[in-house]
Amino acid sequence: MIGEKLLELVIRFSGISAILFVLAIFLFVFREALPVLTSEKFSVIQFFTSIEWYPTSVNNVRYGTLALIAGTFSVTLLAMAFAVPLGLGGAIFLSEFCGPKLRETLKIVIELLAAIPSVVWGFIGLTVMSRIIVKYTSAPVGVNMLNGAIILALMAVPIIVSIGEDALKAVPDAYREAGQALGATKWQLVYRVLLPAAKNGLLAAVLLGVGRAVGETMAVLMATGHAVHIPHGILDSIRTLTANIAAELGEAPVGSEHYRVLFLTGVLLFTITFLVNLGADLVIRGVRRK
């Protein structure tokens, strides 16, 4: 019986491990970043409001992340402009308009689409997509916000579809039957009944897609052109918070100010994705309670 008690302890500990890992990640990244907050050369106001990112300048080191934050949000926003209609449309088609055989096939395709590694997406952006963009737009360079957004959209769509479909499936069939009894067409049913009924779940699907897009690293590193400035149009190159860490992390001597500022942007990223995921979770839970 001691053996079993011990085993239960191990199981309990494993259960708590998820909390430990999340805490460990946050605290570790935060601890590495912490000393820079009290450093004289660093100012929190500059960190959030300046677009000047000169981490290795000889004369005047500046750590302004505003351009990086703007880059992250603009490319995410544009990606969502593509991915949300596609993803929700796909989810509606899957759950309301197609037969079970086609549904199974489509779901497998979507699952495979979700499995494509981000570095392959980045490679596609760097090679294929950039040539297409140069050919059909006036952009001087093919690696830019539009390129990154298309790639991110394709990466986020599978998440939005699968969570969105779950949300639509969760709407009780009685709603559909009532609607049909009143003579509504499928489209009217979707538009007037299902969308309002499943709106929380669909919102959660979109939020999880946003989380994916904000956190994506390799694809945006390779596809967005990596230029520090506030974008003026969708054909401008941008740099995101994630790509910036990936490009500069190895360089910064351990314990240097630059190293710590990069960890601080890591904390910022962690916080953003944490809030987005928390939001999605609360929204989903709101659905369950009903």
Add this chain to the structure above:
Amino acid sequence: MNLNQVSRMGVVAALTVCALLYPGCSGSNRDAERAGAATIQNKGSDTMVNVAQAWAEEYRTVNPKVDVEVSGGGSGVGIAALIRGTIDIANASRDIKDEEIQQAKANTGKEPKGFVAGYDALAVYVNRTNPLDEISLEQLAEIFVEDGRITKWSQLGVRIPDVRDDTIVRVSRQSSSGTYEFFREKVLHKKDFELGSRDMNGSKEVVELVGNARTAIGYSGMGYANSGVKMLRIAEKPGQPGVPPTAETTLNKTYPIARSLNLYVLGDPKGAVKDYIDWILSNAGQQIVEASGYVPLSAKKSAR
């Protein structure tokens, strides 16, 4: 529970798992089989990563017992890792800084020692369709420096065919790159780059991007040229004749932005690391430098 304890707990948990895992995976007969074997960790400059890879590949035929692990990341990455004592040889396409020597001494108690393994001319690339052939260092600086005056090709008296907007697309490198620092020191005189340039993560990426963009200009090692780009002749001062980046102009120092490719180790090299560096500096190693598109140490060989 304070901050430290929690993070330590995480590490302890991970450690336990590793301890369970480790013995199973490094079989003892395998260790015996590799007696006299050594692993050399080699990290740093992206400019040098290809030649470093070619050395490692060839050295395998010289001494199969020695494993060389090559990684890129940038000269700064390599030197940072050397300071930390996590690697054996750092590749750098720039010279080590005084503060880095001090840090290395403080951290490891040993002084970094450098070897020049070859030379590289930092070439300035434009698209093949660009009519420009020559540029002065001053013009180059005005294009790339913070608040520089040159932003359009027309200011250089150049008309790019079939292009409506002739704004210069600046292609640069990420700040960990030795190439970036070398360019900043030699061309911008330690002033900062204008933000908004496309900062590529690899030397090849720079050349590829320039090859696909008519209005782009970028800098990268001379070994990376491809059919979509051309290298500009560089004039030290406006009016002076431009010098093309070649092995000859690099060695006789007439090309203004040539640099040495350095290997840094901690203290005097010993054992396998010493053998490896000696081999790199020997004829066999130097031939590989030339084959990779760089300039070997000996002038005679490069004269061809």
Add this chain to the structure above:
Amino acid sequence: MPDTGKTGGSRFSKTEFAERKERVQNLARWLFFAMAIAMIIPLLAIVAYLLVKAWPSLSLEFVLDVPRKGMTEGGVWPAFVGTVYLVFISLAVATPIGVLAAVYLNEYAKDNWLNRTINLAVINLAGVPSIVHALFGLGAFVYAARFGYSILSASLTLAIMTLPVIIASTREALASVPMAFREACWNVGATRWQTIRSIVLPNSTSGILTGVILQVSRAAGETAPIMFTGAVFYKAIERGDIFAYRLNEQCMALSMHLYTMATQVPNVDESVPYATAIVLLGSVLLVNASAIAFRAWLRSRKKW
């Protein structure tokens, strides 16, 4: 509707309103169908395009051979084996922890604040950006735990990344075992653990396994977390050598190899990076497709 009222049957023919309704309905159906198709086309187009571009270099030899001539020729064997090592070790670490955690959440946990926090933690762990995992891996495993840049550090970083999804899929598999099975077992006097070991786990093994196999693609495809913890640009190993790496050494990985081939290696035939992408994409899709097929077969066989 000009002839309304002339014949008796027209009273039941379609009214204008009904026709419009139907048109909208059809339009909607086609619109949503187009949206769904828009998801499939990219997958097919991408795979087809990559295949065409990669064709000149693709062969079994490409997988089995080591990179040669400064990585411009030869194959991807060291990267392939490296990826297999990373995937295997990371899943070997993550699976036991993940399965036990899922057992706890599904079989032991009551609905209280602690377990709600665990659920939240699992969800958020799944949402942590891969680059933040890299920061953690570098700080915790490479430096704090002193594993250095190694397969061990990289695998552990990947393990934490795959953990939440393994927990989620295992929970789903456990939850699909009917409650009646457990109750029957408890009724004959078995303890909680005995029930889990002899009834719950055996009945969900295959479901758990599928979930784990699906994570192979995640671990194999990630680049950012291993770039800073244990993946190298190049390491010389023998052609076809399966036992090429040890835990404390660094390794090449397919994802990293694709990144460096695309951004760093010059003068390489265009088909080589594409072929690298196909090897990575192909193995990932193959593993996933077989896991999905396995799952479908299991579902069709299920007795309850």
